[in-house]
Amino acid sequence: MKALLLVDLQNDFFPGGTLPVPEGDQIIPTINALLDMDWDVIVASKDWHPANHKSFASEHEKDVGDIIKLQGVDQILWPDHCVQKSKGAEFYPGWDITLIDKIVFKGTDPLIDSYSAFFDDGHRRSTGLNEFLKEYQITDVYCAGLATDYCVRSTVLDALELGYKTFVVTDGIRGVDLSPNDSQKALDEMNRNGAIMITLHQLLNE
Numbered sequence: 001m002k003a004l005l006l007v008d009l010q011n012d013f014f015p016g017g018t019l020p021v022p023e024g025d026q027i028i029p030t031i032n033a034l035l036d037m038d039w040d041v042i043v044a045s046k047d048w049h050p051a052n053h054k055s056f057a058s059e060h061e062k063d064v065g066d067i068i069k070l071q072g073v074d075q076i077l078w079p080d081h082c083v084q085k086s087k088g089a090e091f092y093p094g095w096d097i098t099l100i101d102k103i104v105f106k107g108t109d110p111l112i113d114s115y116s117a118f119f120d121d122g123h124r125r126s127t128g129l130n131e132f133l134k135e136y137q138i139t140d141v142y143c144a145g146l147a148t149d150y151c152v153r154s155t156v157l158d159a160l161e162l163g164y165k166t167f168v169v170t171d172g173i174r175g176v177d178l179s180p181n182d183s184q185k186a187l188d189e190m191n192r193n194g195a196i197m198i199t200l201h202q203l204l205n206e
């Protein structure tokens with residue numbers, strides 16, 4: 001059984017948002033083509049932070065990009081983004097959100113971040129995604145969305161660790177690249193850990 005997992009397709013990660021991923025909008029045609037295919041379930045994650053989330057530089061006397069510790073875990077400080085119920089946290093337009101079977105919310109605990117759609121960054125609390133996929137007897141997970149070097153990376157690594165056959169749709173992702181090679185490094189790491197890199201074209205011809 002196959003799941004499509006769309007990571008953080010929210011306004012703040014697109015051009016015009018508070019934490020825009022370069023070229024993020026270019027993945028939308030791929031997302032639409034993926035949505036046209038047959039899936040047993042379609043899941044979308046939402047970064048869903050309280051306004052006082054500790055990953056926000058505004059909560060500290062620090063700059064965006066500085067690194068601090070949250071509950072023993074290294075944390076990059078970000079601009080305020082994806083605040084619960086804000087416009088920036090809404091899904092980006094241009095794809096059919098009525099096709100989503102399940103929305104998974106993450107980053108809701110103000111004290112720790114959650115790049116992965118499965119667990120917080122301390123691997124302490126589940127978002128419920130694994131339980132949902134198990135309920136539907138999902139074995140294969142196909143991942144697309146934003147951002148390659150943060151939430152896609154962590155989600156894919158967790159999916160692999162949980163034993164899912166995990167695919168990354170390479171033209172359906174884009175990275176932040178705070179350092180120029182971050183996305184490439186993330187792709188290499190996902191690959192090393194067993195992720196299967198696939199283009200939309202390959203998928204359509206499978």
Ligand code: VGL
Pocket residue numbers: 008013047078115146147148149150151152
């Ligand atoms: C993300 C940084 C902070 C992401 C979320 O969706 O990749 N990145 N919060």
Ligand code: ZN
Pocket residue numbers: 047049055081082107
């Ligand atoms: Zn976030």
